[in-house]
Amino acid sequence: MRLQLSDEDRELRDELRDFFTTKVPQEIRDDVRAGRELTRDQIVESMRVLNSAGLAVPHWPVEWGGKDWTELQRHIWHEELQAACVPVPLAFNATMIGPVIAHFGSQELKERFLPATANLDIWWSQGFSEPDAGSDLASLRTTAVRDGDHFVVNGQKTWTTLGQYGDWLFTLVRTDPDVKKQAGISMLLIDMTTPGLEVRPIQLIDGGHEVNEVWFTDVRVPAENLVGELNSGWTQAKFLLGNERVGVAPVGATKRNLARAKELAGRQLDDPLVAARFAELENELLALELTALRVVADSTDGAPHPASSVLKLKGTELQQAVSELTMDMAGPAGLASGAGDDSALPEWTHLATPTYLNLRKASIYGGSNEVQRQIIAKTILGL
């Protein structure tokens, strides 16, 4: 039992802190801090700055740009990124498809995609969920039928986050309709400029355009874009979804947002009811962060700690609770969400309610919190 980081870990933390706060453009970090929407260019630029120093994909295999770090060191990296308001490397590239290609892909696929994925030369989008396959992902119906050297894809995906920026799509398709549903799925990589592929925006309650539908009409995909074996897509999907262990709970960003909310609170903090809400959230967040540290410290064998579900569940609840507190502090000013630069009200009050509404998604995506409760009940509690 020891509270301090080892000398080595402390040095790493200091180096990372220094890099993140001096090398990533201040303007980008200011936008993150203020909770503004980032442009595609900003996300690309930030990830390339990280990649130039070998800090974009530390959890990848070393030969593809990873660092041979401990789980705790990865955790420190992730926390410091968030504390410094650096955009976390694009998840679709860094934590989703990159590790899948590195693990399951052919040498050819690795060489073709991994360097470009780490540098965000390719912007990946995710084509997993369908209108009738949400939490029950294995029920997906988008089909891929072999035709010579190609697969022909038909169907529809949904909830494709930032698909409007995407270059390539990694997707799960049904390649065998006659077997148990999990056994007939394959993973295909699809160039989003291929004829027959159409991205349609979905308007969200916060007024933003963040997610999309992706429609496929006889989209021809070269057979070499299959990842791993035919009909082994479910294995890769589980690998991908289970790979989000480090960073599953956005502790650092939530901590930063709570600290900022307190700065913005001003005199409101003199109100004991408001002070109590802050104190309670700070405490829960501390408990969550310590739990995340316990989880990473116990994950030395590389297998996901079952308590990861706790992190997702509680982490998103706290993320939502902080946005709720911020919105409540904005009070009537929160109505001014559509105000422009000439508004007499501070910018944070414009953003507070859309952010709160937007974050309702957090307890739904990445395995809804009900799915997490199911995992805890079954795999941890044996119920």
Next chain:
Amino acid sequence: MDFTYDDEQDALREAVRGLVGKAYSDFEHRRQTVLAEPGYSEDLWRQLAEMGILGLPFAEADGGSGAGPVEVAIVAQELGRVIAPEPFLASIVLAGGLVSAVGTAEQRADVLGALSSGERLVVLAHAEPGSGRANAACEVTATQDGDSWTLTGIKEPVPHGARADQLVVSAALPGGGTGLFLVDPSADGVERTGYAAFDGTRAAKVALASAPATPLGEPGADVEGSIATVHDIARIIAGNQAVGALETALRTTTGYLTSRKQFGVTLNTFQALTFRASDMYVSLELTTSLVLWATMVLAEGDPQAVHAAAARAGLQVARASRHIGQEAIQLHGGIGVTAEYSIGSYTAHLQALEQLLGDATFHLRTLAGTVAEHGTLEPV
């Protein structure tokens, strides 16, 4: 940053579990023990002394073994796991902690030696009617006449006060401030009325009428700060005891869900119940993390940091105790409120710990009072 125990600590846990866990492995034995006087097993207490457990936190020069808070926390977790009714908190942590912090070398050797060997039960008498959770003594006053001192007033509730062989009593000093005194409870002017609390543990009213008392440490010195710090330490150790109890409460509940049948199926068939058990697990994990952290802060020893950590652990423990304690009973159904079955007693004992050392509102008030000063919290 390391949350794991070393081999010696694991061995300590095994040893304590082998003794205490085994003694109370059958809940009926705990029930019978608290039904009889003095409300705990003198036999088990003696065995704990022989094993060196009672002297763990005290310096070797004072008759203890000089172990750290992590070791004491391990003992507390194991006691909590079976809600052992032995007076570990009241005597070793609270009374012993204050004698250790305030007593003269001679007093430490005498009192802590006797406490460690199990020869004498020493408990703290601090709470007074109407004093709430003040660290200062209020209505119990000390009077000095030359070198002799007497105390007058009422202390209640005093955990294990009726059985105690010696009392450590706080009292308002004639010159202001709060002093601590050693009191022989068999002396004239001391009247004790003992009773059982709802969780089976014992407490007492101790009425002092010009009762003879010996100043603990330097006569007339204000030791309110030490009383505060030892209570903070006790909060963290009690948090460990609660974690042990919460673990058992959850395990007992999940065991019940998988064995109890209604409508022809076991209860774990119903998602309305299993999801609630999952939420209990979330509470338990978060609480364990915060309590282990607070224990490590305690091991570092900075009193300011310990004060904040005690409030943080206290708040989380209190929230989890209510959540898990209430749900554990509800998921059991009617049997959960019977004295015969264990689960309700866990809820009761968790509540007693809260009442002894602070509920959520108390701790939240502490944290909210300083919330403007907290920057982003860095646990390491």
